[in-house]
Amino acid sequence: MKAIWNNTVIAESSNTRIVESNHYFPPEDIKTEYLKPSDHHSRCPWKGKASYYHVQVNGEINKDAAWYYPSASHAAKPIENYIAFWNGVKITE
Template identity: 30%
Template sequence: MADEHWVATEPSPRHVRAVFAGTTVADSKRVLLLRERGHVGVYYFPMDDVRMDLLVRTDKHTRCPYKGDASYWSVEVNGRRAENAVWAYEDPLSERVDIKGHVAFYWD
């Protein structure tokens, strides 16, 4: 019998920051931790706690059967760019509406 896939979110008690090129891009005490079978946990930051002025929307889109369609942004700071480093499910599947209005960052 195969194990079933699962996705779960929970509020994190941690104060989490995302920093790129020495600049804080996100800073929040209200992150959600999303755990998914077979994946490393991912922090989702409320957009209100993200320097959206440092993000540039890209044409990249992906689809997750458990969360929905993801849109991507690059981070630009002081002439440096991290391509497609940020993503969000702007209109997630009904099972994941908790991550609507949040963005996540690749660790690297």
């Protein structure tokens, strides 16, 4: 699977984990030079508190377009620190 934004592959993995129709990419398969920390957080009733990254490619910023669970709940431990994308980031094979 690939995560693509602004014509750039920002993640590529054959080991994504799918939860609620979202592909979560292992941290080692992320091109972290395209991620910038965000102060935004949200809470999922069963996964816990999510943290976000802005995706930045070629000077353009897609705010809060990536999220992850740094301290996932027991039920969501398999995706702890794995990163998922949305807000225009295309996920494709």
